[in-house]
Structure formats: C-alpha cells, structure tokens
Amino acid sequence: MTASARAEIVVDVAAIRHNVRRLRQLVTRPDGAAPACMAVVKADGYGHGMVPVAKAAREAGADWLGVATLEEAVALRDAGDTGPLLAWLAVPGEDHAPALERDVDVASYSLTQLTAIADAARRTGRTARVHLKIDTGLSRGGATRDDWPALVDASAALETTGAVEVVGIWSHLVASDEPDRTINDEQEQRFRDAASVAEAAGLRPRWRHLANSAAGLLRPSAHFDMVRFGIATYGLDPAPGETHDLGLVPAMTVQARLGMVKQVRAGDGVSYGHQWVADRDTLLGLVPAGYAEGIARAAGNRAEVWADDARRPVRGRICMDQFMIDLGPDSTLAAGDRVELFGTGHDGAPTAQDWAEACHTINYEIVTRIGGRFARVYVDSEVTQ
Template sequence: MSPSPVARAEIVVDLAVIRHNVATLRRAVDPEGAGTVRMMTVVKADGYGHGMVESAAAAREAGAEWLGVATVDEAMALRAAGDTGRVLCWLAVPGEGYADPVAADVDVTAATLPVLGEIAEAAHHLQRTARVQLKIDTGLSRGGATAADWPDLVAEAARLEERGLVRVTGIWSHFACSDEPDHPANDAQEEAFRHALDVAAAAGLRPEVRHLANSAGALLRPSSRFDLVRCGLASYGLDPAPGHTADLGLVPAMTVRATLALVKPIAAGAGVSYGHTWIAPQPTTVGLVPAGYGDGVPRHASNTAETWVGGKRRPVRGRICMDQFVVDLEGDQAEAGDEVVLFGIGRDGEPTAQDWAEACGTISYEIVTRIGGRFVRRHVQPDRGAEDPE
C-alpha cells in the first residue's frame, strides 16, 4: 500500500485489525463463552492515538459491551458520534459539572464524597438517576478512595440509591504492577479490592460490574477478571507486558510512514543534524524524513531508533528535529519519494511501536499516543474500503 498522494507523512489505522484484537481478547478472558466476563475497550486519549470514535465503533462491532474514557469531554464526544452503549468515564476536577454525562446516560466515577455530591446534585436537577461507579485505591496511590474513606463513601452512595438519585453500577480499581505478574503488589491489591467489595456489600450495594484488571491483568491474572476487564493497549495489538504474555495473535493496528523528502550522499567525517551527535565513519547516503518531534516523533529516538526503507531497517542518524530527521541508507539505492515506515506491524521485519519504545526508554503506550501533529491519519478497513483521512 503506497502512502496517500497528499500526505507527506501519515498514520494508517486498520479498523479490521482492531475488531480482530477485541474479539480475540474477548475469547481469551471468557474462554468458555459464558458471557460472565464483559469487555470494556478503553478508547481514551483519542483511542491511544488510533482515533477514538473510529476505534470505539470497531470495538462495538467486535462485541465490546463497554467503552472506557478518561474525561467527560471524551464521553460526550462518543455520544455526539452516535454511540448509545455503556460508557464509563473516570477523571474530572471539582466543579467540572456532571449534568451533561448524567443526561447522556454516561456512567461517571466517584472516589470522594464531594464528587458523589456533585453527581447527585446534577441528578436531582435533571430529575433522573445518575449511573455512578465507585473507585477504591487499592495500592496505586493515584485516583480512588482511601481505605479509611471507603466506608463513608459506600454508605453515602447507598443512601443516595435509596433516594433514587444514583444507581451504583460498578465498583472498581486499577493495578499498579500488572505487567510484572510476580510483583507482590498484585496479590495485595486484589486482596484489598475484595475487602472493599465486602464493605460495599455490607452497606447494601449490589453493582452490575466489579472490575480491577487492565490489559495485562486480564491476560495474566484470571482471578482479577471479576465481571469485566478493561482492555486498552492490547485492543490496538500491542503487548501490555512484554516478555510475559502469550502470543494470542494480536496484531498492531497502526502503521506510521512517510515519503522521503530528499536523498543525498555525504562524505566520511560529515556531521548529521544538530550538534553533530553522529559523524559518518565512511561515505554513505542519507534520507530525509519529513516528520519530527513537532509531530510526536520522540526526540529520544535520536541515534537509537530504526526505520524501514527499501526492505531493510535503517538507523536514525543524529538528533530528531522539530519537522524532520535523517536516516542512514548505507549507500543503497533510494530516491526522494520512496516510502519510509517508522513503525508498523513488524510482519516483514519493519520496526514496531515496541521497538521504538525500547529505543527511547519508554513504553509503547507513549509511542502510539503521542504520534500525531501534522501526520494525516487514515482509517482503512480492507473488507470495506478506506475512510476519509483526518
């Protein structure tokens, strides 16, 4: 597949692959097909860089009963795009307002009494019942109620349920170390979560779903699946716990590529890019890639990452610039206009997002989520044709 003729650099997202991944994950977490473990596909941060609305639609088609987002704005964007299924959002600041998500039947998260009060106030004003999920901090020390505050939170939620202002649809938490399956925090967090569920049950709460597992937890810790799992990164075909997860047949959905803007020879001793952090040890040819850190190409990839040109891996030479970077073609024949793949599926040997993550000392989540800027994003569905580029 050649790059779009109008795109000097593009992100191509295969929605059929996302459908495949979500369906594969559903089978993995519910191997008997009993329907006891439901699937939430997390589409926050613009679908981890893959396009939130398009990824959400693909996940729904593959059977995802829930979608997960961070912010109210993201939830409302899904509703505006026509999604009518269950959506959970979990990140808001005091005073942000809950009228819109309550009116749109979005499940919202409360971890403190003030937030629960704001949700109930919105429900009272709208004269409807808000769907609320309560979050307990089991050891991540990020969002969620503390163990000390949890009894008061669930007691108040039960009182609000009796008044008809809220319906507690879920209780949940989040792992800190699920990508390290032997880390003792995993046992401790699951134990703390089960205790929190007992406290909530004693208060009279009967949630629809209880959920703790993210992608890594869902795949590596069956005991943590409860009623629902939240799969984000794995839905896009990337490994949430490199070195630990079995090969389920997940496929990366994103390919990032560009058109070489220029190819030229350089002499031995020539310095490349700002600071001359790479000096050519011998005569070579270099290619100019028209994308840089202004487009989310990590500057940490300077002199460490590889690309794919002409059927071979080609190293990045010198510093990544704001708009462009240089790759070493090592004297091979290439021309301006040839395709360069930054990362993709990896099936033919091209670098993957995980390769770039390792080159940059980060995680693949960051690689795919930050890429963007002036890249044109295009969604394709091999069985249905391509959608319009963004």
C-alpha cells in the same frame, strides 16, 4: 500511501475488530465464565482516533467503552455511540449533567465528587449510574481505604433518594505487567475487602472491575465481572516478555515520504550537535516529521525505520520537523519514496514496541503521543482484501 501525503498515520479498523474479538476469546474467569470486555478509547483512542476505534470495537462485540474525561464521553455520544460507556476522571467544578443526560456511567472517588454527581442527577431528573473507585495501592485516583466506608455509606443513602445507583466498584493495578510482584495479590485482596464493605452497606453493584490489559491476559483471578482492555485493543503487548504470542495485530502504521536523499562523506556530522558522525560514505534520507509530530527526541541514533525492505537506522538528533536515516551507500531510494517508521512488524519491520525500547519508554507513549501534522487515514483491510 495517499498521493498527496507528506507523512501519515494509517489506522486499520479491521485490526481493532480482530483484536477485540481475540481478547474476548482469551479472557475467562477461574469459574469458566466470560467477563464483559471494555475497550478503552480515551486519549483519542490511544492516538488512533476515538470515534472510529469505538465504532470498530462495538462492531466486534465490545460490551463497554471506557474514557477518561466527561468531554470524551459526550463526544462519543454525540458521534452516535449508544452502548454502555464509563467516564472516570473529573475535577471539582466540572458539570456531570451533560454526561448524565447522554446516559453515561460516571465514577466517584470521593464524597465531594459523589455530591456533585448527585446534584447533577437532580438537575437533570435522572438517576446517575456510579462506579465507586477504591484506591487499592496505586495511590492515584480513588478513595483511600480509610475513606472508603464513608463513601459507601453516603452512596447507599443517596440510592434511597433515587439520585444515584451504584452499579460498579473498581480499582486499578500497580504492576499487572509484572505478574510476580506481591502487590498484585495485595491489591486483589484489598479490592475484595472493599467489595465486602460495600455489600455490607447494602450496595449491590453489578460490575466489579480491576483488571486492565495485562491482568486480563495474565491474571484470571482479577477478572471479576469485567476486564478493561486498553493498549491490547490496539494490538500492542501490555506486558512484553511476560505474554506468549497473543495473536493481536497492531492497528497503527506510521509512514512518510522522503523529503530528499543526499550523500555524506566519511567524517561528516549529521543534525544538531553532530551526535552522529559518518564512519563511511553513505546516503541519508530526510524524513519530514519530528518531535512536533510526537516523535520522541530520545529516538535519535537509537530507533530504526523500514525503507527499501530493510531496517535503516536514525542518524543524529530528531529535530522539530524532520530527522535523518542512513540508507546505506548503495540505496536506490529517491525523494518521494515511502518509508515506514513503525507498524505491524511485517517482514521484520519496526514496531511501536521497538521504538519504545529504543526510547526507554512504553509502547503506550509511542502511539498516544504521535500526531501533530501527520495526516490520519483509516483503512479497512477486511473490506479491501
């Protein structure tokens, strides 16, 4: 831990590279071919830092990067990324021109959006590379099956003008982390049907992509031409309980220095509302981070941290800036000593998945929301070993 840090997020870019390489090894289609791999770096790289993660993923052979917003795509380009890049979320009134000028692929969900993309293409003098999205059952972004034929026909007409080129068709799965759900089969068939409609209209997209991390690991039939790896890129399991040992390494470790150590007596209550009352004399440690840093308030009395080579439980409610942990009556820890909230799981230490289970949420939320006043530090264990 850096000498001056109160609390920090340490991201090992070597873990990102390792995970991308490993995922490329794990994905093959039923025909034995290897689909392209997209590393999804939206939401500031799921809390890990978009630009450093993107660089590490490219170094490990990620064929594509994926982001949600146009601003994210522009920021990546302005940071020096030059490879295939898809941005898929925009609202009416947003200007696609800056992204098109930077050679970014964009998504279209509707005729209105397609028209806006084509207008931006004409203004920039470029042909917009477009991935049409079909809603196969998530009922979120994407054209409905009723609207799909019109979107396809309009795209084919715009291709003849040179304003757009449809290079992709894509969708998103409802329950890929629950492989036995019949909706997975239904969505895959709807996706195939949508691709057939596009082909009949004369479109010849190079990239068909449906699978996210969980489907990339559990559903080879959904791999098509590309798999979009989000949470798995960061070393976290996209389908806990369904996957075998994947060989992935969590890239994020969250740690802090104890602000103080104090003794409480049996019967003393701890933190707001006294939701925990000591049943024995013990020592408590103050961790100087709270829900302002994205630590879930739901973790109170549920999560554990790693301190003095053992798991130590959170005691009482998580506060805005701090929370308390039970060090046990015999602890020798002192103010300034390091504790680890979650990380790689070394020696049985807590992981983001452990915190997710404690908070009744998913590991995505744990790592993506963490931040606030945490310092973020990057290391490269492949270099420092």
